Amino acid sequence: xxxxxxxxxxxxxxxxxxxxxxxxxxxxxxxxxxxxxxxxxxxxxxxxxxxxxxxxxxxxxxxxxxxxxxxxxxxxxxxxxxxxxxxxxxxxxxxxxxxxxxxxxxxxxxxxxx
Numbered sequence: 001x002x003x004x005x006x007x008x009x010x011x012x013x014x015x016x017x018x019x020x021x022x023x024x025x026x027x028x029x030x031x032x033x034x035x036x037x038x039x040x041x042x043x044x045x046x047x048x049x050x051x052x053x054x055x056x057x058x059x060x061x062x063x064x065x066x067x068x069x070x071x072x073x074x075x076x077x078x079x080x081x082x083x084x085x086x087x088x089x090x091x092x093x094x095x096x097x098x099x100x101x102x103x104x105x106x107x108x109x110x111x112x113x114x
């Protein structure tokens with residue numbers, strides 16, 4: 001059963017740098033919402049049990065630094081998929097996601113492609 005409360009928007013060309021309080025890792029952003037991020041390609045050594053992490057999401061659309069809380073993770077071979085909840089969501093992040101929500105809504109109607 002789907003537990004997500006917010007629309008997930010698939011992303012391309014967004015990268016993430018993440019500090020888990022012990023080490024530093026890099027990965028790729030798979031999808032985003034107003035209050036969460038799904039990261040892929042994370043190394044096994046990433047501490048998915050950390051209570052708090054810092055992420056820097058960057059790409060050609062800008063750069064966002066946020067504190068996050070891990071909500072889930074799954075193992076896929078040597079890599080880990082991690083879903084995080086954004087704590088104290090920055091206004092510019094919400095505006096960024098809302099722009100893509102509008103594009104996605106138009107895409108469903110067949111007017112625009114992401």
